[in-house]
Amino acid sequence: MAYHHDLGVQRHRYDDLKTLLACASPRRSGDELAGLAADSDERRMAARYALAELPLRTFLTEALIPYEDDEVTRLIVDRHEAAAFAPVAHLTVGGFRDWLLSYEATTEALSALAPGLTPEMVAAVSKLMRNQDLIAVAAKCRVVTAFRSTLGLPGRLACRLQPNHPTDDPLGIAASTLDGLLFGAGDAVIGLNPATDSVPDCIRLLEMFDALRQRFEIPTQSCVLAHVTTSLRAMERGAPLDLVFQSIAGSEGANRGFGIDLALLREAHAAALSLKRGTVGEHCMYFETGQGSALSANAHHGVDQQTMEVRAYAVAREFKPLLVNTVVGFIGPEYLYDAKQIIRAGLEDHCCGKLLGLPMGVDVCYTNHAEADQDDMDTLLVLLATAGVNFVIAVPGADDVMLSYQSLSYHDVVATRHLMRLRPAPEFEAWLARMGLLDERGRLPPPGADSRALRQLLALEGLPR
């Protein structure tokens, strides 16, 4: 069905729903690359007017990617809960924005609504929201998950410690890990992107992290971000695996590009659950996403990149993950050109994920060929902390020496926690206190030369070689 809107003297026509959504999207390089973006700001605004008038329930009857063709669409449709949707079923997309911002949309109301929302509804309303709206609505959402630490509680900001090394050298990885622990990083997960994706390497790294965790009795979880099939084989061989990781996307074809489907994720989820390694909860999946992955796999079906991203969250939601994060600026300037686009996308992904009930984190990051720098990451971090992001990712000095991109520094996490009075996950905070890393006000000051934690953590004997 085609959509129209008259703006000024011109009638704008949009051939179908996905065209309307693409044209209503804020300008970004990935949609321009795909040939989907509005070719003028006025056409973009006409699309937003038309979208604002669209009944929200349209998305329940009109699939962007056909049900018969795509298992992600089938998942979205089959899992939709009409009863949860009922409170907003009468609204237009524009009316839904007003409702989300209203005082009626409390934390409890939003939690109850999540199973009634589809990714397409959430993507649509986000296109009518300013950055401030994305922050305000996300800040009202609360998604709490747990494994050995509890994440997503109000007033908390957790951190994935990412100790990557170009050749997976055990001592090098341990060095970056210990450095991060001294900054109070790692309460979300100690998560390594391995340089090589092999089962023996994965097992060796998992054993190393598990030994480190047990040695210092750290209440957190570790993850080697290998392919899900590698994690499955590692579990079969008895490896101490806490979380199964996988990159996911918003269509069956794009997921095939990652070498996965829903059945494979179900198998891995069941295997990780059966290990029962969590102490305070049993959320045991970790997913990463990012706008542009479907287009780069040539499996976007003519749907704009932000809507495809939110569809990936339907995949994540199926597996009750501990952690989900968008790797927002990693994919490059052909998808998100500059800091303006990266910042906007980070806020969209976080808000849309939260509305769908996901424990959203963000890798606040950029590559050297994007028009962005660390000042922009400062901005996005403060915005996300204000929006109540569950966790962010940090590496030593913001420089990932394996993936050659810039994320946040451990320093940034400490600075933001102190500035915005946010605390680490409670179990991890108690551990930091036991290690003597916190002062009487609960802050984490620079450790002195005589620091007990410094001596204990950096004692070289017993470190992996």
Add this chain to the structure above:
Amino acid sequence: MSALKPPPSGPVDPFAGLRVATRARIGLGRSGDALPTTALLDFQSAHGRARDAVHGVVDYPRIAELLRPLPSLVLRSRAPDRASYLRRPDWGRRLHADDLPALSALHGDYDLALVVADGLSAAAVNAHAAPLIAALLERIPNWKLAPVVLARQARVALGDEVGEALGARLVAVLVGERPGLSIADSLGIYLTWAPRLGRADSERNCISNIHADGLSYAQAADTLVWLMAEARQRRLTGVELKVDAAPALGEPARNDLCLE
């Protein structure tokens, strides 16, 4: 690397025993909650160097001079400038229509076409392209070589169109890799058998990390010659070419990371 200097705060560096194991920026110290000034400036200067590499211009006249007596010609992709190039990878993969006739005029019976592409690091191409080609030529005296194509605003897949237009059986694209903070001038080589428009990345073999602290010219040239011989014998490149026995391919390339 200056980022590895111990923090100035204490006489004893508690990270001393760990720094040898990684070039990650560990143990930087703290000014309050922030980076100390030296660490801040080190980071920003590394980022500046990386950005300069991305936005720099390759000095192709000089490279052509260095390659002589080997013939070469400079060609453009369809990306008119750097900003368009970064936004539109598809344009960087195709030859400018006006430049195709000059290339087609050189069509012949070639074992190998060499394409130098600026990619994402002008610094890498300026520093390493000519000496690497010299090292390669020493090793393949009997190969029939097409004139070297020096391509502006060019990505790896541009080699497909070039190789096809020249009629070459193999194309090797030397390309500036995406700069990191520690290395801004890393060169990569992508080898493709029977180049033609539409070849997939899975049909290529890659040698990565050619720079002063990575693969040497000799190592990279040895590996390339090995791959070319295998490709010629098996009449293919890509995932089906078993590279386990290859001499050196650089640090492991990641599937989800586009280095070009």
